[in-house]
Amino acid sequence: MWIKLIYPRWPKLEGQTEFHLPPHGPVTFAAALPREIELSFVDENRSPLDCSDRPDAVALSVMLTCQVPRAKAIAAAYRRCGVPVIAGGIGVTLHAEEMAGACDAVFLGEVEGRCDQILGDLGRKELRPVYDWLREPAPIELVGTARRDILDYSLYTYRGVRMVDLVHASRGCRFDCAPCPVGYLGGRVFRPRPIEKVVAEIESIDNPRLFFVDNSLCQDRAWVEQLLTAFLPLRRSFISHPLDSDDEILDLARRAGCWYVYQAILSPSPAIRERIRRYQAHGIGVEGTVILGTDDQDEAAIYRLVDFTLELGLDMAEFNVLTPYPHTTYRRALAAEGRILHDDWEKYTGDKVVFEPKRLSRTRLQDLYYYAWEKFYGTAGRRMKMGALIRKVILREQAQGASAAGEGSTKGWTQGGSAG
Ligand code: SF4
The missing domain is CATH 3.80.30 (pyruvate-formate lyase- activating enzyme)
Known part of the structure; x- marks a missing residue:
């Protein structure tokens, strides 16, 4: 199964020095996925996003409130072509209702130990609209090493210096x-x-x-x-x-x-x-x-x-x-x-x-x-x-x-x- 993980773009603070850190939400999510999943990653803040491909599913990782409108637009583009879209992250948890209306499924709370259920439902085409674990944090021992291998580090430098x-x-x-x-x-x-x-x-x-x-x-x-x-x-x-x-x-x-x-x-x-x-x-x-x-x-x-x-x-x-x-x-x-x-x-x-x-x-x-x-x-x-x-x-x-x-x-x- 090919999952395309996307970190939607967001506007930088006006007046802030422009630099980009490798995002943490996507690599934490990736660590919770089984290794047999084929995973590709696009940080839209650093690379253009092409929505013409057809992955088995799109996973949106949303951290900020200001990413929500763009996340919804990406979800709409893929869903129009029949690609199921799942969204998670802090921004989705804060905007659960709005994001649930824009995606096939939203994931609220911490992902560790919960992927098997959602992937099983995805495989059977039986995604539920909401997977709500907000009030049941994952056992902290399950938090593993983030999957930084999905990042292209050449995109995260400031004036040639690695961030x-x-x-x-x-x-x-x-x-x-x-x-x-x-x-x-x-x-x-x-x-x-x-x-x-x-x-x-x-x-x-x-x-x-x-x-x-x-x-x-x-x-x-x-x-x-x-x-x-x-x-x-x-x-x-x-x-x-x-x-x-x-x-x-x-x-x-x-x-x-x-x-x-x-x-x-x-x-x-x-x-x-x-x-x-x-x-x-x-x-x-x-x-x-x-x-x-x-x-x-x-x-x-x-x-x-x-x-x-x-x-x-x-x-x-x-x-x-x-x-x-x-x-x-x-x-x-x-x-x-x-x-x-x-x-x-x-x-x-x-x-x-x-x-x-x-x-x-x-x-x-x-x-x-x-x-x-x-x-x-x-x-x-x-x-x-x-x-x-x-x-x-x-x-x-x-x-x-x-x-x-x-x-x-x-x-x-x-x-x-x-x-x-
Ligand atoms: S509630 Fe905790 S995380 Fe939030 S600003 Fe205060 S100290 Fe920081």
């Missing part, structure tokens, strides 16, 4: 931040993978640069310590979401390869200033992710927040307009007050105002979004900052490679470091 590979060591999040649908998607239970499985996956990746896309590594300190300790001999450089910011964890994280974290900055608070100072004191770079347009922000507050990001000495910053994604606390609150302007999902990209702000006008918020990017990056420009960042990680890799060579091992540091 990071995405990995996850855990699922779920016990926090419940207002703009975030993760609680709905993954349940509010933190589920760490067995560390030996994470290590085996990392060892299978021919790339010294990784990005741990775990929701948060601040959920189980003892497990994080074990995980970071297990990373020490692997000699990789990695990016992650926030870590606990005490000296012990940060020192261990740095030695384990952490060189960069994404840190949400919601307000100019002393606590966040101190947290970022600690990362930096341990040699870990920081990218601030900043949401503009929350109900407590007026114009002056946004000016203060942008100034604050500049004071922090961040490596990079990413500014987003608050966006009420489905199944979030924000959306429920805004909907209750009649403040959501539309459900044009293509505009749910984080760079457009799609709701009625409380303390400033829509147009003013949109202008302040542009102001934030310009003020932060100024004449240096985003490309220069990105270039500086890449130099930083390459120098780090060279230093570690030299040190590893001194220890009689160069594993991973001379291969796959750059491509293109």
Whole structure:
């Protein structure tokens, strides 16, 4: 059976530096498929999509709300020709009803251990419209090494430098931040993978640069310590979401390869200033992710927040307009007050105002979004900052490679470091 796996294209954030990371959803899905399935993959963000072929089935992997309209269009094109279309991923789970109306079947929740049933139904031409495992997460032990062999890595470089590979060591999040649908998607239970499985996956990746896309590594300190300790001999450089910011964890994280974290900055608070100072004191770079347009922000507050990001000495910053994604606390609150302007999902990209702000006008918020990017990056420009960042990680890799060579091992540091 030939399944064509497609990752629909999506618009990049206006103002964001254009680069592409290898997508994680498709390779995770591919790992759950039996090996006898013939699988081809198209990331439409990197390659043109030809819908004139006739696979036995199309599988759409959808991560973002803004991919939904394109996913529906692809489904329509194949279904018109009689090719059955199945869709899954975070974006499908958040838009289950709409996607179910556009596909032969939607898959909600985690796929591990569930493929046999859906493939059997597909073979018998008895697909059910919805396979709903959202409230029954797969046993975490079943999460295997992602199938990165389906990727064409020459498509994932920035100015000739190979981009990071995405990995996850855990699922779920016990926090419940207002703009975030993760609680709905993954349940509010933190589920760490067995560390030996994470290590085996990392060892299978021919790339010294990784990005741990775990929701948060601040959920189980003892497990994080074990995980970071297990990373020490692997000699990789990695990016992650926030870590606990005490000296012990940060020192261990740095030695384990952490060189960069994404840190949400919601307000100019002393606590966040101190947290970022600690990362930096341990040699870990920081990218601030900043949401503009929350109900407590007026114009002056946004000016203060942008100034604050500049004071922090961040490596990079990413500014987003608050966006009420489905199944979030924000959306429920805004909907209750009649403040959501539309459900044009293509505009749910984080760079457009799609709701009625409380303390400033829509147009003013949109202008302040542009102001934030310009003020932060100024004449240096985003490309220069990105270039500086890449130099930083390459120098780090060279230093570690030299040190590893001194220890009689160069594993991973001379291969796959750059491509293109
Ligand atoms: S924003 Fe991060 S920490 Fe907060 S609920 Fe979402 S995944 Fe968890």
